Amino acid sequence: MGLYKDVYKKDVETYINKTPESKNKYEIANNYMPGGETRSVCFHKPYPLTIEEARGAYLYDIDGNRYIDFLNNYTSMVHGHAHEHIAEKAQFALKKGTAYAATIPEKIQFSELLCNRVPSIKKIRFCNSGTEATMFAIRAACTFTKKTSIIKMDGAYHGTHDLAAWDSRYNTAVFPKNISQNIYVAPFNDSETIEQILSLHADDIAAILVEPVMGVAGVIPPNEGYLDKLRKLADKYQVLLIFDEVQTLRLDIGGAQEMYGVTPDLTCMAKIIGGGFPVGAFGGKKEIMNMFDPSKDGFLAHGGTFNGNKVTLSAGIATMQLLDIDKIEKMNSLSIELENKIKKTVKQSNIPVTLTRVGSMMNIHFTENKPENYAETLHSNKELIDILHIKLLNRGIFIAPRGLINLSTVMTQQNIQEAGDVFKDALQEMMPLLDR
Numbered sequence: 054m055g056l057y058k059d060v061y062k063k064d065v066e067t068y069i070n071k072t073p074e075s076k077n078k079y080e081i082a083n084n085y086m087p088g089g090e091t092r093s094v095c096f097h098k099p100y101p102l103t104i105e106e107a108r109g110a111y112l113y114d115i116d117g118n119r120y121i122d123f124l125n126n127y128t129s130m131v132h133g134h135a136h137e138h139i140a141e142k143a144q145f146a147l148k149k150g151t152a153y154a155a156t157i158p159e160k161i162q163f164s165e166l167l168c169n170r171v172p173s174i175k176k177i178r179f180c181n182s183g184t185e186a187t188m189f190a191i192r193a194a195c196t197f198t199k200k201t202s203i204i205k206m207d208g209a210y211h212g213t214h215d216l217a218a219w220d221s222r223y224n225t226a227v228f229p230k231n232i233s234q235n236i237y238v239a240p241f242n243d244s245e246t247i248e249q250i251l252s253l254h255a256d257d258i259a260a261i262l263v264e265p266v267m268g269v270a271g272v273i274p275p276n277e278g279y280l281d282k283l284r285k286l287a288d289k290y291q292v293l294l295i296f297d298e299v300q301t302l303r304l305d306i307g308g309a310q311e312m313y314g315v316t317p318d319l320t321c322m323a324k325i326i327g328g329g330f331p332v333g334a335f336g337g338k339k340e341i342m343n344m345f346d347p348s349k350d351g352f353l354a355h356g357g358t359f360n361g362n363k364v365t366l367s368a369g370i371a372t373m374q375l376l377d378i379d380k381i382e383k384m385n386s387l388s389i390e391l392e393n394k395i396k397k398t399v400k401q402s403n404i405p406v407t408l409t410r411v412g413s414m415m416n417i418h419f420t421e422n423k424p425e426n427y428a429e430t431l432h433s434n435k436e437l438i439d440i441l442h443i444k445l446l447n448r449g450i451f452i453a454p455r456g457l458i459n460l461s462t463v464m465t466q467q468n469i470q471e472a473g474d475v476f477k478d479a480l481q482e483m484m485p486l487l488d489r
């Protein structure tokens with residue numbers, strides 16, 4: 054913290070005073086887990102909250118503070134927490150035995166539901182995370198095309214396996230030999246670079262892997278015609294188009310592919326389809342997915358002890374059945390309301406803030422202009438986002454430390470009103486900072 058150190062220090066003091074038990078727990082946790090956590094994005098300074106319970110739109114920490122949850126476990130809890138109907142279905146499944154090495158009626162029901170719902174998915178396979186979904190989709194694409202490289206977007210998050218996590222600029226990990234030779238990186242919203250790469254290397258490239266809307270990278274929407282252009286380029290150069298809809302499936306009944314009217318060859322899913330339990334799935338064209346058919350010689354193996362287990366699928370089916378167009382539209386209109394409230398506050402100030410929003414997902418950036426790719430989000434003032442984040446926590450609003458906000462279907466007008474007031478208060482306190 055540089056320029057705004059003193060302001061931040063005051064907010065940190067308030068945070069520590071409000072959350073002494075979380076501080077204690079963090080100190081204990083630090084003895085056993087590096088950074089006191091087991092998932093990088095859960096950490097923020099000075100220490101993350103310890104949450105005791107989550108219900109509906111709210112999180113409750115062990116100090117008894119209540120937060121409106123505008124993060125929803127990074128978009129996955131689309132109906133909020135401990136939803137009665139979903140919990141009932143999961144509990145019923147718990148009593149029937151949770152996982153066995155055989156098929157279950159829920160696998161058939163859920164695969165039918167998702168095949169009917171998502172335009173590109175004609176056949177599907179379940180796994181246990183979005184990480185596995187993108188890993189298997191890439192493996193399927195490489196096997197199908199008999200090519201070994203992919204194109205992915207700069208700064209895109211597709212999970213934690215090596216091909217997904219490798220990124221020349223942002224990752225400090227040392228990867229197994231030759232990983233980088235299998236990946237070409239292009240900025241999001243830049244189809245020209247993709248065409249250049251394809252014109253030189255199409256013989257080597259199996260697929261273009263892209264989130265239709267960049268999620269964790271900062272809720273960056275595709276420019277008009279961008280996804281369509283990717284579809285055309287994939288066809289022209291005979292590579293597959295893979296949509297990572299792990300976050301964006303919530304945007305429409307059939308995900309972002311339905312919203313933008315562009316159908317990929319393969320789709321990766323996770324988060325909402327698990328109803329709060331670990332999940333992943335990938336699916337697409339029959340001729341590609343049929344490679345996984347174990348009744349055929351030379352089939353493509355797909356393991357996973359807990360693939361399609363009864364609890365996850367029961368909760369997932371209930372979640373997706375509940376997520377109808379009315380609920381999606383309700384989330385979208387509440388999101389517009391919140392966006393407008395924040396914009397109104399920002400207009401009255403000289404703080405360089407922009408909001409990017411698609412449906413019920415948005416991101417706040419401390420930039421002059423809306424970012425169109427990940428590199429542009431890096432212009433966002435990191436100190437200001439840290440200050441806003443802690444000010445919001447101190448006032449009971451829970452968002453991602455990097456500014457990701459998303460809604461759940463159980464949120465009400467009152468939640469939006471409260472959040473709008475808190476944003477106003479927090480941003481107004483920050484205004485003098487920029488008057489120096």
Ligand SMILES: Cc1ncc(COP(=O)(O)O)c(C=O)c1O
Nearest residue numbers: 182183184210211212299300323
């Ligand atoms: C777009 C995208 N793809 C893949 C993943 C990985 O999913 P999981 O955390 O279930 O492995 C994520 C997780 O945030 C994601 O946002």
